[in-house]
Amino acid sequence: MVKALLLGGVVAIAAGGLGFGLGKLPLWIFPADDGSEWGLLPLALAGVAAGLTLLGTVLLTTFIVRAAAWLQGTRLTVRGLRTRTVDLADARSIEMRQLQRREVSPVPASDVVAKAPPVTALLVSDDRAAVRLRFLSGEAMELPPEQLLLLAEAVSTARCPGAGEAVAWLRSAAADVQQRKEE
Numbered sequence: 001m002v003k004a005l006l007l008g009g010v011v012a013i014a015a016g017g018l019g020f021g022l023g024k025l026p027l028w029i030f031p032a033d034d035g036s037e038w039g040l041l042p043l044a045l046a047g048v049a050a051g052l053t054l055l056g057t058v059l060l061t062t063f064i065v066r067a068a069a070w071l072q073g074t075r076l077t078v079r080g081l082r083t084r085t086v087d088l089a090d091a092r093s094i095e096m097r098q099l100q101r102r103e104v105s106p107v108p109a110s111d112v113v114a115k116a117p118p119v120t121a122l123l124v125s126d127d128r129a130a131v132r133l134r135f136l137s138g139e140a141m142e143l144p145p146e147q148l149l150l151l152a153e154a155v156s157t158a159r160c161p162g163a164g165e166a167v168a169w170l171r172s173a174a175a176d177v178q179q180r181k182e183e
Contacts, residue, residue, distance in 0.1 A: 008057025012050045019049030069133050074154050076124060078131040086126045088154050094162040095123045096169050099134065120173075122151075122166060135173065145181075148174035 023042030062081070069078045074089040088094075098118040122133045135143055143151075152170035155163055 008054065008061070012053040012057065015053040016046040016050030020046035071150060071154055074157050076131060076133065076154065078133050084129045084131045086124045086129050086131050088124060089157040090126045091124050091158045091160045091163070092127065093125050093160055094155060094158055094166045096162070096166050097121050097123055142177050145174035145178040148177065
């Protein structure tokens with residue numbers, strides 16, 4: 001988290017410098033006759049570039065800090081920038097889907113950087129909302145097997161398409177995570 005904020009600050013400073021340089025470019029090409037070489041254009045572009053970069057950093061940080069999910073009985077709540085809740089017992093559809101991640105990651109035991117592997121997500125919708133629960137955090141941490149089994153128990157209350165497959169996948173994933181912990 002701190003690394004992301006520091007990186008965002010460095011990128012904002014670089015964007016401000018780039019904006020300032022781009023603002024100076026027309027003044028170098030077409031110098032003013034009255035001696036006002038600087039003008040406000042470089043400062044305005046520097047401020048806009050740095051401001052937009054900082055805004056993006058703040059939004060990304062807010063999303064990361066707010067991201068959470070919890071289960072209360074059969075009600076699954078997922079919070080990102082918005083909070084959405086579905087009742088698994090009243091779900092219309094449940095689907096397990098592979099989502100492609102946008103980032104790249106190093107390949108273990110090599111210096112090769114490749115496209116990050118996909119992450120599995122649970123997509124649930126009822127009459128009021130739809131939620132997407134990713135089973136791998138941004139730091140590539142898996143959910144503990146106990147939480148996967150609790151979620152499987154809650155999903156087993158659903159009587160909709162995809163519920164049986166989701167329960168089987170969750171129980172299998174919990175067993176895999178438990179086995180890797182014991183090794």
